[in-house]
Amino acid sequence: MEKSRSLCSWGQYLLSCLGFAVGLGNIWRFPYLCQTHGGGAFLIPYLIALVLEGIPVFYIELAIGQCLRRGSIGVWTAVSPYLGLGCLTVSFLVSLYYNTVLSWVLWYLLNSFQDPLPWSSCPLDINRTGAFEAECQASSTVSYFWYRQTLNITADISDNGSIQWRLLACLAASWAVVYLCVIRGIETTGKAIYFTALFPYLVLTIFLIRGLTLPGAVRGLIYLFTPNVQTLRNPRVWLDAATQIFFSLSLAFGGHIAFASYNPPRNNCEKDAVTVALVNSLTSLYASIAVFSVLGFKAANDHGNLLRLLNAFDLPDQSISRDDYAAVLAHLNATQPESVARLPLEVCQLEDFLDKSASGTGLAFVVFTEAVLHMPGAPGWAVLFFGMLFTLGLSSMFGNLEGIITPLLDLGVLRRSVPKEVLTGLVCLLCFLSATCFALQSGSYWLQVFDSYAAPLNLIIFAFFEVVGIAYVYGMPRFSDDIACMTGRRPGLYWRVTWKVVSPLLLLTIFVAYIAVLAWTPLSYRAWDPQYVGPLGATGSHFGPALATCVLLCFLPALWVPAVALVQQLAKRRQKQDTWQDGCPKLQEGGAS
Amino acid sequence: MLCLLFFLVTAVGAELCQPDAENAFKVRLSIRTALGDKAYAWDTNEEYLFKAMVAFSMRKVPNRETTEISHVLLCNVTQRVSFWFVVTDPSKNHTLPAVEIQSAIRMNRNRINSAFFLNDQTLEFLKIPSTLAPPTDPTMPIWMIIFSVIFCIVIVAVMLLIFSGIRQRRRKSKGPSEVDDTEDKCENMITIENGIPCDPLDTKGGHINDVFMTEDERLTPL
Numbered sequence: 001m002e003k004s005r006s007l008c009s010w011g012q013y014l015l016s017c018l019g020f021a022v023g024l025g026n027i028w029r030f031p032y033l034c035q036t037h038g039g040g041a042f043l044i045p046y047l048i049a050l051v052l053e054g055i056p057v058f059y060i061e062l063a064i065g066q067c068l069r070r071g072s073i074g075v076w077t078a079v080s081p082y083l084g085l086g087c088l089t090v091s092f093l094v095s096l097y098y099n100t101v102l103s104w105v106l107w108y109l110l111n112s113f114q115d116p117l118p119w120s121s122c123p124l125d126i127n128r129t130g131a132f133e134a135e136c137q138a139s140s141t142v143s144y145f146w147y148r149q150t151l152n153i154t155a156d157i158s159d160n161g162s163i164q165w166r167l168l169a170c171l172a173a174s175w176a177v178v179y180l181c182v183i184r185g186i187e188t189t190g191k192a193i194y195f196t197a198l199f200p201y202l203v204l205t206i207f208l209i210r211g212l213t214l215p216g217a218v219r220g221l222i223y224l225f226t227p228n229v230q231t232l233r234n235p236r237v238w239l240d241a242a243t244q245i246f247f248s249l250s251l252a253f254g255g256h257i258a259f260a261s262y263n264p265p266r267n268n269c270e271k272d273a274v275t276v277a278l279v280n281s282l283t284s285l286y287a288s289i290a291v292f293s294v295l296g297f298k299a300a301n302d303h304g305n306l307l308r309l310l311n312a313f314d315l316p317d318q319s320i321s322r323d324d325y326a327a328v329l330a331h332l333n334a335t336q337p338e339s340v341a342r343l344p345l346e347v348c349q350l351e352d353f354l355d356k357s358a359s360g361t362g363l364a365f366v367v368f369t370e371a372v373l374h375m376p377g378a379p380g381w382a383v384l385f386f387g388m389l390f391t392l393g394l395s396s397m398f399g400n401l402e403g404i405i406t407p408l409l410d411l412g413v414l415r416r417s418v419p420k421e422v423l424t425g426l427v428c429l430l431c432f433l434s435a436t437c438f439a440l441q442s443g444s445y446w447l448q449v450f451d452s453y454a455a456p457l458n459l460i461i462f463a464f465f466e467v468v469g470i471a472y473v474y475g476m477p478r479f480s481d482d483i484a485c486m487t488g489r490r491p492g493l494y495w496r497v498t499w500k501v502v503s504p505l506l507l508l509t510i511f512v513a514y515i516a517v518l519a520w521t522p523l524s525y526r527a528w529d530p531q532y533v534g535p536l537g538a539t540g541s542h543f544g545p546a547l548a549t550c551v552l553l554c555f556l557p558a559l560w561v562p563a564v565a566l567v568q569q570l571a572k573r574r575q576k577q578d579t580w581q582d583g584c585p586k587l588q589e590g591g592a593s
Numbered sequence: 594m595l596c597l598l599f600f601l602v603t604a605v606g607a608e609l610c611q612p613d614a615e616n617a618f619k620v621r622l623s624i625r626t627a628l629g630d631k632a633y634a635w636d637t638n639e640e641y642l643f644k645a646m647v648a649f650s651m652r653k654v655p656n657r658e659t660t661e662i663s664h665v666l667l668c669n670v671t672q673r674v675s676f677w678f679v680v681t682d683p684s685k686n687h688t689l690p691a692v693e694i695q696s697a698i699r700m701n702r703n704r705i706n707s708a709f710f711l712n713d714q715t716l717e718f719l720k721i722p723s724t725l726a727p728p729t730d731p732t733m734p735i736w737m738i739i740f741s742v743i744f745c746i747v748i749v750a751v752m753l754l755i756f757s758g759i760r761q762r763r764r765k766s767k768g769p770s771e772v773d774d775t776e777d778k779c780e781n782m783i784t785i786e787n788g789i790p791c792d793p794l795d796t797k798g799g800h801i802n803d804v805f806m807t808e809d810e811r812l813t814p815l
Contacts, residue, residue, distance in 0.1 A: 110736035110743075124725070173740060176747045183754050314671035317625040419762065421755055 012190040014272060016259045017062075019197035020399025021249050021280045024101065024392055028363040030248070031288035033240055035224050038231030043285075045232065045241035050281055053506045054245040056498040057463055059273035060470050061251065065260030066269050067482045084407055085564055087254035089557035090458045091403035094253065095431055097450040098400060099178065100438040101361070102393040103170040105386050107150060108365065110170075112382035119145035120373050142370045150365075154441045157449075161441025168439040172432065178394065179428040182401050183421050185409075186262050189398045196395040201283075203388035204290050207381075211293030214375070220296015221289060239513050242506060243456065249280060252463040255399030258406035268487045291368070298371035308343055361444075364389060401427065454553040457514060461558050464507040471499045609688055610666040610679045616688040618695075619719045621675040627715040635674045639709075640667055643678075646708055647694075650701040651680055654693055659683060695721050 034042045111118050122136035122144065136144035147153050154161045181192040211217050231237055250256070260269060306320050313332065320328050333340045372381045404427055414423055438447055470479055476496060484490045491499075610617060620643075625632045633639070644665040651660040660680065670676040679688045698705070698721050706716055713723040 107736070110739050113739055114735045169740065173744050173747070176744065176751070180747050180751050180754070183751065184758065188754070310673065311621065311675075314673040314675055316672045317623045317674070419758060421758055 009190070010267070012193060013259060013263055013267075014276065015193045015197040016186075016189065016395075016398065017256055017272065017276045018279055019193050019395025020255050020259070021276055022197070022200070022283050022392065023248075023250065023396035024364075024389060025244075025248055026280070026284045027287045027291065027389065027392065028360055030244065030284040031224070031291045032360075032363065033244055034288055035292070037234075037237045037240060038228035039223070040225040040227035041229045041232055042237065042241065045238045046245065046281070049238075049242040049245040049506075050277060052498060052502050053242060054249050054251070055273060055277045056495065056503045057246075057251050057467060057507075058249055058256065058277055059270060059495065060466060060499065061256040062260040062269040062273050063479075063483055063486065064470065065257035066263045066265060066267060067486060069261045069263075069265070084254070086458065086462055086557045086560040087252065088404060088407050089560060090455060090462070091253050091255065091400050092431070093450065093454050093553070093557070095397065095400040095404065096435045097438065097447045097454075098393065099174055099397060099431070100171060100435055100443070100447060102390060102397065103167060103174040104150065104361070104365070105389045105393060106174050107166065107170045108369070109383065109386035109390055112379055112386055115379045117369075117373060117378055117382060118149070119369055120378075140370070142366050142373075146365045146369075151444050152441050153444055157442050157445040159442060163436070163439050164441065164443075167443070168436060171435060171439055175428050175432040175435075178397050178401065179425060181394065182398060182405070182424050182428070185405060185420055185424065186259075186402070189402070193395060193398065196391040196398075199391045200388045203384050204283075204287055206384065207294065208286070208290040210375070210381075211290055211297065214293065214297035216297045216300025217293035218296065220292045220294075220299065223296070224288065224292040235513075239510065239517075242510050243514075245281075246459070246463070246510070247456070248284065249277060250396065250399060252459040252466060253400065254403035254407065258402040259399070261406065265486060270483075270487050270491075291363075294368065294371050298367070298374065301374050312339060312343055450553065454557075457511070457555075458557040460507055460511045460514065464504060464511065467499060467503045467507065471504070476500065609681055609685075610668040610677060612669055612677050614677070614679065614688075616691045616694065617677045617679045618691070618698075618721065619675060619677050621673060621717040621719065622709070622711065623715040623717075624674065624709075624711070627711050635670075640670070640676075642708060643667070646701075646705045647678065647680060647698070650697040650705065651689070651694070653700065654697050657689070657693070657697075699724055 119142045122132035122141050124132060133144070135148060139147075150167070152161070152164055180188075181196075182189055246252075263269070306325060309315065309320060309325075309328065309332070310317065313336075329340070368385065369382070372378050372385060375381050401424075405424060408423065408427070409420075437443065440446075470476075476499070480490045480496075608614075612619070622635065624635065641662070644662045644667065647665045648660050648662045651657045651664075661683075664681045664683070664685070665678060666681065667676050667678050680694055681688050698718055702713070702723060706712055709716060
């Protein structure tokens with residue numbers, strides 16, 4: 001079935017792939033990894049992983065999609081079966097929780113249009129006696145706003161609580177926005193992508209310029225990029241680099257295959273693959289500079305300890321600067337140790353603070369929101385920041401949904417007379433209804449489970465089978481011919497070596513390492529404990545009843561592989577029986593097995 | 594004699610005003626934090642103003658209209674700037690109860706703050722909590738307003754797209770000759786390329802071999 005519409009603009013296609021690859025992980029996962037794994041030294045394993053694993057697998061996806069001009073199911077049915085449905089399921093699961101994160105971002109965005117920002121102060125307690133809410137005072141205003149006023153979170157994953165209507169409304173709104181952009185498939189997505197892919201870059205630049213002019217920013221950047229080559233000896237660093245590249249490029253979802261299938265067959269997908277992968281990595285670097293300059297400013301602004309010292313010892317106002325703090329504290333400790341011991345001093349070092357800065361939702365909704373509070377014109381910055389996060393996530397959602405819709409179109413689930421709007425509407429509605437479980441009070445914990453266990457393993461399995469399927473089952477000579485047809489020359493030695501040997505090996509290593517990590521560390525998630533006093537107020541817990549769901553999520557998409565194989569074997573056997581019964585030999589079905 | 598009396602008075606005064614004495618309050622100012630470069634130095638004149646403001650606050654309390662500046666005693670002034678103060682009665686023998694002073698200061702907190710260009714956070718009366726403004730609960734939270742606006746826009750846009758799609762399909766079903774321009778462009782691109790059309794992975798199951806098709810046409814049905 002030929003595509004009746006095409007992304008005839010090369011710019012739209014490139015932006016779509018770029019928007020899909022550049023997502024929330026570039027903003028809140030890469031800076032954290034970079035900083036915990038030795039700063040500038042982390043770039044070494046990151047670049048190696050990009051060259052050996054990221055770009056080759058990405059190129060395969062684009063090439064196969066462009067040549068076969070189908071979504072993931074059609075592609076894998078032609079080359080080596082069974083994978084397409086698995087990719088579809090993974091895309092579906094990821095869409096569910098990804099859009100939930102977007103709904104949280106939307107909630108924060110809606111709340112940013114007021115001065116003062118609602119997370120800047122604690123609400124009064126119920127009796128309005130003049131004291132603030134105890135939970136808020138024990139943690140911090142931003143944590144309270146996130147955990148209580150937004151999520152209204154319970155203490156345990158098994159305690160489901162009630163549906164949060166505000167979150168449900170935001171979820172409905174974000175699915176409505178996604179539907180609006182995906183309503184006619186690539187036709188509407190191609191128009192929306194111009195805004196959603198380019199707006200984040202604009203905002204990042206604004207934040208970069210503003211962040212670099214803030215006091216304390218340079219210290220944050222120096223801390224981020226100071227290379228610590230010793231950390232490279234830890235194998236965990238290499239594992240994290242490889243997985244980060246993999247998920248950052250959004251491989252094995254089927255989304256890139258779908259986008260490439262809308263290309264004219266004579267497009268140079270090699271150039272596209274290298275371009276998009278490089279721009280994605282550069283965006284991660286760019287974002288980490290912007291993020292860390294703001295974090296450095298926030299750390300420099302934190303002077304609770306200084307105030308305590310000044311008040312306790314009646315020293316002149318603002319007489320201790322941040323740099324003098326250590327010396328003054330030592331002096332006081334020597335002269336009046338008992339008084340110093342009585343003070344509730346927190347550890348007050350820039351590095352320690354930056355180490356506590358989290359990744360993921362912790363970074364965006366707790367740390368960064370607090371940093372924004374201190375910037376002059378806070379509501380404007382909050383609007384910009386959450387607007388950027390929303391558009392970033394939206395462009396990734398397009399890829400996810402294309403990974404669902406295009407295979408369904410190829411499968412021919414609905415009759416051709418039914419318009420595309422109905423299919424996309426049904427998909428969005430189904431996703432929205434399935435995602436309502438995340439609007440429960442324990443929804444955030446379920447999201448952590450999904451994020452940690454559902455996607456990673458399956459994607460690695462599928463990517464491994466992708467590369468092996470193309471390199472060995474389909475055959476490298478045939479694939480080289482196709483590429484020569486499309487781009488005008490055969491793939492060079494680098495591509496052939498990485499496809500045949502390096503990438504499968506790397507993926508296998510990552511898979512084994514992941515299983516090992518899973519087996520070693522007990523299954524856990526981070527819970528919110530109101531009694532715990534800390535910057536993020538989170539503790540780890542184990543969960544028992546939800547273990548079954550976790551295991552199911554882990555392997556459900558991967559189960560498609562043997563399941564479909566079994567079904568096809570049974571169908572073939574029944575067909576053979578039919579032909580014997582008929583007595584007339586029929587033409588063998590070509591290509592599909 | 595007079596010297597002795599003077600010493601006695603100051604001694605009594607010193608006893609009345611001591612850190613953690615009964616009915617004494619500690620005050621802490623953060624002038625440089627509040628004013629930055631425009632900070633003024635804290636000297637005895639500023640202390641006089643402070644005493645005057647406290648006396649003014651006490652005079653507003655019924656039964657205490659006769660409070661004088663000399664009734665307000667300051668002590669233990671530090672570099673921070675912080676000090677303790679008490680308010681004595683006209684006999685200067687004992688201090689006024691803390692509750693009265695507390696309520697008087699709370700009533701006039703704004704006037705005291707503005708006299709020194711400070712606010713509740715930079716002019717702290719420890720143990721005297723500030724009166725908080727009543728919470729402004731708008732009838733409709735702001736986020737709901739913006740949410741409704743966005744949601745309405747999205748719904749309208751979706752409806753427009755759906756209706757335009759229906760209209761397009763109706764027009765297409767009426768006039769089948771109307772070919773899509775974009776489709777044409779893409780088709781042209783392929784032919785203009787002038788190469789072998791790239792379709793090696795044709796996976797239509799059950800190939801229709803052209804040779805056989807022409808043969809079929811030749812054979813006329815009986």
